[in-house]
Amino acid sequence: MTVAEMACALNLEEIAAGDTQREVTGGYAGDLLSWVMGRAQAGDAWVTIMSNANIVAVATLADTAAVILAEGVTLEPEVAELARTKGINVYSSAQDTFTLCAKIAALL
Amino acid sequence: MDEALKFHFVIDGDNFTSAGEASVEVKKKLRQLGFPPDVIRRVSIAMYEGEINMVIHARGGVADVLVYPDRIVIILEDHGPGIEDIDLAMQEGYSTAPDSVRALGFGAGMGLPNMKRYTEEMHIESTLGVGTTITMVVNVQ
Structure with a gap:
């Protein structure tokens, strides 16, 4: 499943888009950035409620396929712009982390 | 063989949002140089x-x-307050970070343990009131 296919299936709102044809190979949920950076795998869809600029660096370093902001969280315009500059896929959803993860797991 | 390629970065202490730019830059350079993803x-x-x-x-x-x-050697040097008890600082979950930093998703007490976990060698030299120098080595298998 590509990032674009996942975004469509989960009805996600696009905040920033890079390579949306990238394959999603797994998922990870978490808000403690050190924890995420150490444990998330390359190609994961990362579900979080964190929205500060540091998530862009963490997504870049951990090489996640996409960031999904749960619970209706969204990005400040400058953070969204930073994500676009770095080619990071970021989406927002009104659904909670548990629901999003369950749906992603079912799609994988 | 022992001639190293050197990169130098200044880490801006006032700007929390630009933190990580040096790491992202290193990642990009290592990728260009063809090092293994791990x-x-x-x-x-x-x-x-x-x-x-x-x-x-x-x-x-x-x-x-x-x-x-x-191998890749990373040397981080600061002139901050120093680390009072290095053994304690190395424990997962121990943190002296303020609440403002925790609200950003940091300060979980995972920083130093993660640095040790992902490197083959890690040395900390720290003097209270003078600063801290951390040297880390990652071997290329």
Whole structure:
């Protein structure tokens, strides 16, 4: 499943888009950035409620396929712009982390 | 063989949002140089944790990365307050970060343990009131 296919299936709102044809190979949920950076795998869809600029660096370093902001969280315009500059896929959803993860797991 | 490729970065201590730029830059350079993904991941995670620590605790510092064919050496130097008890600081979950930093998703007490986990060697030299120098080595398997 590509990032674009996942975004469509989960009805996600696009905040920033890079390579949306990238394959999603797994998922990870978490808000403690050190924890995420150490444990998330390359190609994961990362579900979080964190929205500060540091998530862009963490997504870049951990090489996640996409960031999904749960619970209706969204990005400040400058953070969204930073994500676009770095080619990071970021989406927002009104659904909670548990629901999003369950749906992603079912799609994988 | 022992001639290293050197990269030098100044870590801005006032800017929490730009923290990580040096690590992302190193990641990009190592990728261009053709290092294995696992090595790149470990170097960039260890360096990012160090960068964040310098921003949280030491008002910034400098980072030097030495790239050898068989290993990558990361040297982080700051003139912050120093680490009072290194053994305690190395424990997962122990943190002296303020609440403002925790609200950003940091300060979980995972920084130094992550740096140790992802590197083959890690040395900390710290003097209270003078600063801290951390040297890390990641071997290229």
